[in-house]
Amino acid sequence: MVTTLTLEPAGRCRWDEPVRIAVRGLAPGQPVTLRASLRDEKGALFRAHARYCADAAGLLDLERAPALGGSFAGLEPMGLFWALEPEKPLLRLVKRDVQTPFAVELEVLDGHEPRVGGLLGRAVHERDFLAPGVRREPVRAGRVRATLFLPPGPGPFPGIVDILGAGGGLLEYRASLLAGKGFAVMALAYYNYEDLPKGLENLHLEYFEEAVNYLLHHPQVKGPGVGLLGISKGGELCLSMASFLKGITAAVIINGSVARVGGNLHYKGEILPPVGFNRTRIKMTKDGFADIVELLNSPLEGPDQKSFIPVERAECPFLFLVGQDDHNWKSEFYANEASKRLQAHGKTKPQVICYPGTGHYIEPPYFPLCSASLHTIVGSPVIWGGEPRAHARAQVDAWQQLQTFFHKHLGGKKGTIPAKL
Numbered sequence: 001m002v003t004t005l006t007l008e009p010a011g012r013c014r015w016d017e018p019v020r021i022a023v024r025g026l027a028p029g030q031p032v033t034l035r036a037s038l039r040d041e042k043g044a045l046f047r048a049h050a051r052y053c054a055d056a057a058g059l060l061d062l063e064r065a066p067a068l069g070g071s072f073a074g075l076e077p078m079g080l081f082w083a084l085e086p087e088k089p090l091l092r093l094v095k096r097d098v099q100t101p102f103a104v105e106l107e108v109l110d111g112h113e114p115r116v117g118g119l120l121g122r123a124v125h126e127r128d129f130l131a132p133g134v135r136r137e138p139v140r141a142g143r144v145r146a147t148l149f150l151p152p153g154p155g156p157f158p159g160i161v162d163i164l165g166a167g168g169g170l171l172e173y174r175a176s177l178l179a180g181k182g183f184a185v186m187a188l189a190y191y192n193y194e195d196l197p198k199g200l201e202n203l204h205l206e207y208f209e210e211a212v213n214y215l216l217h218h219p220q221v222k223g224p225g226v227g228l229l230g231i232s233k234g235g236e237l238c239l240s241m242a243s244f245l246k247g248i249t250a251a252v253i254i255n256g257s258v259a260r261v262g263g264n265l266h267y268k269g270e271i272l273p274p275v276g277f278n279r280t281r282i283k284m285t286k287d288g289f290a291d292i293v294e295l296l297n298s299p300l301e302g303p304d305q306k307s308f309i310p311v312e313r314a315e316c317p318f319l320f321l322v323g324q325d326d327h328n329w330k331s332e333f334y335a336n337e338a339s340k341r342l343q344a345h346g347k348t349k350p351q352v353i354c355y356p357g358t359g360h361y362i363e364p365p366y367f368p369l370c371s372a373s374l375h376t377i378v379g380s381p382v383i384w385g386g387e388p389r390a391h392a393r394a395q396v397d398a399w400q401q402l403q404t405f406f407h408k409h410l411g412g413k414k415g416t417i418p419a420k421l
Contacts, residue, residue, distance in 0.1 A: 001025040001058070002025050003023065003024070003025040003026060003108065003120040003121045004025055005021070005022075005106060006023075006123075007106075007123060007125055008022070011126075012101060012126040012127070013127060014128060014129065014131060014177060015102065015129055015367075017127075019127075021034075021080070021106065022059065022060060022061045023059070026059070026120075028056045029055075030054045031052070031053050031110075032051075032052055032053070032060065032108050032110060032111070032112075033051050033070070033108075033112055033113045034052060034062075034106065034108055035105075035107040035109065036048045036080035036105070036106055036107075037084075038084065038102050038103060038104045039103075040102075041100075042096075045088075046091075046093055046368065048079070048081075048083040049071055050067035050073075050079060050080065050083075051068040051070050051113060052065050052067060062077045062079075063077045071083035072389065078366055080106070081366040082365075082369070082395075083368060083388055085368065090373045090381050091370075093367060093368055094171060095129055098128075098129035098136070098172045099130065099136070101127055101128035102126070102127050103124050104125045104126075104127060105123075105125075107119060108120040129173050129177055130149075130176050130180070131177075131179070133152025134151060134176065134179045136176070137149075137150065141210075143210055145170065145188075145189045145193055145196055146170070146186050146187055146211060147175065148184065148187075148215075149172070149175050149179030149187070150179060151182050151183065155220040156222035157182060157220060157222060158183050158184065158222060158226075158227065159185075159216070159222070159226040160175075160185045160228070160229050160406060160410070161188055161227070161228050161241075162174055162178065162186060162187050162234075163190065163229070163230040163234030163235075163237055164187075164230075165231055165234055166377055167376055168191050168192030170188075170189035170193050171187065174187070174229075174364055184218070184220055185229075186211065186214075186215050190237070200262040201264065203237075203263060203264070203265050206268075208237065208241050208245070209241075212245055212248070213247070222411070224249070225247045225248055226248065227248075227250040227252070227409070227410050228241055228242060228252070229402065229406075230256060232361075233257075233261065235253040235254055235255060235257070236309070238251050239253060239314075239338070240260070240265060242311070243310050243313045244267055248314070248315070248316045249409055250316050250318075250405065250406060250409035250410055251318050251319070252320075252321065252405060252406070253321070254402075255321070255326050257275075257331075258308060258311065258334040258335075258337055259296070259299035259304070259308050260273065260274045260275060260309065261274055261296065261329075261377070272307075275297055275304045276296075276297040276303070277295045278295065278297065285383055287372070289381045290375075290378065290383070291382070291383055292327065292328065292375070293330065296329055296330075311342055312342060312344070312345035317348055317350065317351075317409055318342070318350035319350065319351045319402065320350055320352040321353055322354045322355065323354075323355055323362055323386060324355060324358060325357055325358055325385035325386050325387070326359055326386075327382070327384055327385035328360040328375075328385075335350075335354075339352055355393075355394035355398070357390025358390055358391050358394040359385035359386025359391055361384055361386075362394060362398050365392075365396045366392070368388070368392075369388045369391040371383060371386065
């Protein structure tokens, strides 16, 4: 009997959508190894593998068959995606061009690694970032450097400003995926891109205000306000935007800091200083990477209190998504402090969701955990925290939670949300 590797859906699908993998035509109980690999736009290779056994009918269905070992174990239908690891250390999988898909090569080999036999089946699965009908519009308006993604249909749509971490440049993969859920999403660059500042030493809140106003006045965006979505440094910036700017209706903060980090923030002639740090508090792991979770000073005492973002000024509801094993900074502590300050000033208690075993980079579903990479501000490799399986589950839930939150507070038609790993 011919061995066939099948995927459902059979054609191209979005990166954040699950796919069902099955192998037919095996011998009853036959041991096989499944491999997955992809190359990013820079040619970096990411790989995962797992060992399985076919059932009594010669069928292997990853939704029913547990992996017996490899990159993961147990019943993990999407494990071959979230368990991908870089061939070279310190690399994080990101999508740099959302107009092209990631091509994931899947292979079935006879036997269990390391003693595998011949290739039994192969398929190339394309996972893209633009749902059918989603429109991509580069934005070069005044000082604003961004890309706007609009859902299919006539609109208007609820608007979201999407701000990523301190890596610089303009990354669009989260915004493009979220646009497929019914939102008009602006992926906003803020430094090290075109004519924007080259570093983080001095950022101006007026730039972000200009971006918010652009989105608010776009004919395809419905008001009266817009949402903010930020992770890491982007989460910190979203907290500042919600605290100082008008027109913000809801904000989702993913592992953000409640203190300014890395440089001054300027607004209306006022300089808002960053929190201090002490490099002697950096610890080195057994692998030679830096653990910087204790690096920053506390923004609750001494002169560093000036760095605390005045979240009590914000008028919008907040959702904090927190990795409890975040080693970039004390995200859970920061979220709880923001919650205390908001409630102390009579504001609505924010929703805080904490994920055990979850690190710093909480991405859209099925992006693999980045356990360590170069830190832009620190200038050396650091660990980010997290355990792969727990982190993968957190990403699926967080993706659903933020969509539900934005639909509740911004309105709009609810999109398709992945329900399984």
